[in-house]
Amino acid sequence: xGSSIRWASFLVSAALLVSCKTQLQPTVNxxxxxxxxxxxxxxxxxxxxxxxxxxxLESEMNRVIGxxxxxxxxxxxxxxxxxxxxxxxxLWKGQQLDPAxxxxxxxxGGIRSDLKAGNITVGNIFEIMPxxxxxxxLTLSGKDMLRWADYMARTGGQPASGIKLLIENKxxxxxxxxxxxxxxxxxxxxxxxxxxxxxGDYVDFLDQVLDRKDYTQRIRESLMxxxxxxxxxxxxxxxxIDGRVRIIE
Amino acid sequence: xxxxxxxxxxGFIKRSLxxxxxxVVGTLPAFATAKGDFRLTILHTNxxxxxxxxxxxxxxxxxxxxxxxxxxxxxxxxxxEEKSVLLVDSGDMFQGTPYxxxxxxxxxxxxMSKLGYEAGTFGNHEFxxxxxxxxxxxxxxxxxxxxxxxxFRGTLLEGKTKDYTIINxxxxxxxxxxxxxxxxxxxxxxxxxxxxxxxxxxxxxxxAKMLKEDKKCDLVICLSHLGYKYDDDKISDLKLAxxxxxxxxxxxxxxxxxxxxxxxxxxxxxxxxxIHQVGFAGIRLGRLDVILNKNTGKxxxxxxxxxxxxxxxxxxxx
Numbered sequence: 001x002g003s004s005i006r007w008a009s010f011l012v013s014a015a016l017l018v019s020c021k022t023q024l025q026p027t028v029n030x031x032x033x034x035x036x037x038x039x040x041x042x043x044x045x046x047x048x049x050x051x052x053x054x055x056x057l058e059s060e061m062n063r064v065i066g067x068x069x070x071x072x073x074x075x076x077x078x079x080x081x082x083x084x085x086x087x088x089x090x091l092w093k094g095q096q097l098d099p100a101x102x103x104x105x106x107x108x109g110g111i112r113s114d115l116k117a118g119n120i121t122v123g124n125i126f127e128i129m130p131x132x133x134x135x136x137x138l139t140l141s142g143k144d145m146l147r148w149a150d151y152m153a154r155t156g157g158q159p160a161s162g163i164k165l166l167i168e169n170k171x172x173x174x175x176x177x178x179x180x181x182x183x184x185x186x187x188x189x190x191x192x193x194x195x196x197x198x199x200g201d202y203v204d205f206l207d208q209v210l211d212r213k214d215y216t217q218r219i220r221e222s223l224m225x226x227x228x229x230x231x232x233x234x235x236x237x238x239x240x241i242d243g244r245v246r247i248i249e
Numbered sequence: 250x251x252x253x254x255x256x257x258x259x260g261f262i263k264r265s266l267x268x269x270x271x272x273v274v275g276t277l278p279a280f281a282t283a284k285g286d287f288r289l290t291i292l293h294t295n296x297x298x299x300x301x302x303x304x305x306x307x308x309x310x311x312x313x314x315x316x317x318x319x320x321x322x323x324x325x326x327x328x329x330e331e332k333s334v335l336l337v338d339s340g341d342m343f344q345g346t347p348y349x350x351x352x353x354x355x356x357x358x359x360x361m362s363k364l365g366y367e368a369g370t371f372g373n374h375e376f377x378x379x380x381x382x383x384x385x386x387x388x389x390x391x392x393x394x395x396x397x398x399x400x401f402r403g404t405l406l407e408g409k410t411k412d413y414t415i416i417n418x419x420x421x422x423x424x425x426x427x428x429x430x431x432x433x434x435x436x437x438x439x440x441x442x443x444x445x446x447x448x449x450x451x452x453x454x455x456x457a458k459m460l461k462e463d464k465k466c467d468l469v470i471c472l473s474h475l476g477y478k479y480d481d482d483k484i485s486d487l488k489l490a491x492x493x494x495x496x497x498x499x500x501x502x503x504x505x506x507x508x509x510x511x512x513x514x515x516x517x518x519x520x521x522x523x524i525h526q527v528g529f530a531g532i533r534l535g536r537l538d539v540i541l542n543k544n545t546g547k548x549x550x551x552x553x554x555x556x557x558x559x560x561x562x563x564x565x566x567x
Contacts, residue, residue: 043321049363050301050317053356057347126347132377134437216437 061123066227068237072115076108078157078167078245082128085239086111087161089226090135090219094191097215098137101189102178103162105148107201110193111159120227120237129220133193139211142184147205149175149182157245168248193219285544287421289468290331291537292324294338295502296372296529298345299357303558304530314558315531317360323534323555324364333418336365339502340372340429340474345530353378358389366392368414370427370472371399372502379440380405395427395472398452400445413456415464421541424460427472428453428489430503449475449484450492457495467541468548471496476503477512477526490514490522497548498523498537505529511537511552523550531557 074082083106091104113127140148152158153167166173175182182188187210194214196203230237303316328334342357343349349357354375361369371394375383384405387394397412413426428449432441453471460466471489478485486501494517507528513521527535534555541548 041322042316042318043325044318046318046321046360046363050356050360053348053352054302057351060351061347123347132344214437216439 061121061126063122064119065122065125065224066120066231066237068115068117068120068239070239071117072237072239074108074111074114076156078247079241079243080108080111080159081239081241082111082113082115083108083159084161084242084244085115085237086128086223087159088239089223090191090193091161092226092229093135093217093222094137094189097135097191097217098189098213101137101191103188103190104160105190105192105196106159107196107203108158109201110195115237122224125220125223125227129223131195131219133195133219135215135217135219135222136192136194136197137213137215138190138192138197138206138209140188140190140206140209142182142186142188144205144208145177145182145188145190146172146175146184148190151203151205152245157247160245163244165245166248167246173248285542287419287541288331288333289418289421289423289539289541290327290334291470291498291500291535291539292327292334292336293500293525293527293535293537294320294531294533295474295500295526296341296505297338297357297531298341298374298529299343299349299354300346300530301348301356301360302346311530311532314556316557317364317531319557320531320534321364323557327536328365333421335416335418335423336367337425337470337472337500338366338369339427339472339500339526340370341374341502341529342369342372344374344377349377353382353386355386355389358386362389362391366390367416368392368395368425368427368472370395370474370502371410371429372474373430373432373435376432376436376440379437380442380444384409395425396429397426397456398428398447398449400447401443402445404443406444412452413460415460415466421468422464422466424457424464424466424469425472426453426456426460426469427474429474430476431484449473449489453489453493453496457493461495468498468539469496470498470500473499473501474503475501477501477506477508477524478504486524486526487512487514490516490524492517493522494518494520496522498525498539498550500524500535501526507533509554511550523552525552527554533557 070081072081072085074080087104087106090106094101094104111128112130115124115128149165149172152165153172154170157167162178164176177188197206197212199206227237300315301317304311304314306312324336338361342361343354369392387409393414394410395413396410401407401410413424416423416425431446457469460469473486475489476485478487486499490499491514499522501524505528506526508526511523511525513523516522525535525537527533534557536553536555538551539548
């Protein structure tokens, strides 16, 4: 009974009396509750109906698509294993969609879970990326690439691939794209996702992009394809902390 | 904010139950009934977002709450108690759990049909798999979708939705229409290509007038996925209500607003429009009891919410 009471948060809210026409009756406000041992149950016919879907869903969620040698943690550090995995996969997909893509960018807040060592399932990818965001490729001026670097520097580093960024006192000390310094007269292609391109997560440096292409390809699907592709090649996920984003203490 | 209100209410109710569990009964608040009175019970959901099963018990905000099987049991119980029950939804049935990613909305529509939904409208997430994806399983729904301010002419959805429907419950005529949000900016443009969004105010005014004056409906309900309230000029349920005539009730969605009591807004004629919305994910089932008196033309609307949680698993847990 005690636990039944604990569970019994079923509620019927305050009664409210309204009149839609003239001649209002006195308003009666009466809060009412249902007795906890009243005779309710779940509708087992409904559970039975969706059970085959649930079984199919669970078998899909439990489907193993790859293997990770290490537990990939997501942290608030400048670099994390989960962030590097995520952005390497994003860069891979971006370059598949547009070979001119050089860098990828995500944010720490958008990576939602660790990826455990061992077998990687579809469900694990749903956990790390539950959102329905899709791939966006942006063309940036060299100047805006430097604004991107400034954003990452002042926010303590962000998930990225294809770059090397050294941060000192929240300022950019060194910034290389594919091993080269930024040429202010050149344009660059960056792959990210629609949410960030739209200015989500306080992204303020993407307000002057030269070109934008939105793809229907979801980020989650991209991660799954990346892991499946590694598996097909007989490889494991081997994310490392490689110093791509580093804060000088 | 919403969470705070909900938790406080839950805490309050728990205490109340501990104090007097034996004395409370599951009957309706007393209504003064008069000769010619007719009672209609409206049950409604919004933004269920593919939440087939309850939220997992993982300590998160809504852990263990919601679930279609419980909602079904509750609806059946109410149908057993009330003579006239109407069940409707205000959109965003789709997207939010892998059930949608895997089955494309088929299961959501099949289950809503099994629960006996009588009308719905489209939320922006209904377009997540494009118009083609939406059309694919629309036939699984045994009830109409009311999308009066979406012009689907020339698209695959042409002729597959309605502007309004009239439902007769024991001699009372209920006129229903439905309006959706301007999805530009919310949805990939390719996903709604060819669809035209129309200003909901003139659309609702035209249809509601027709329902009340020409079709002689006793009650006019607007299902809305416009959203309850915004800080800017964007059209919302509150703004819509103030700029229309002939609508008695707006059942809203989109903003995932947990209204503990419906809002009341005066329309252009000074009549009160009742606006309700019940959060999201099937955590709550909304209930409005409408008393109509054919002789006096008087209408009363009484509202309450059901929080759908483990309460409904009692027999299974036992």
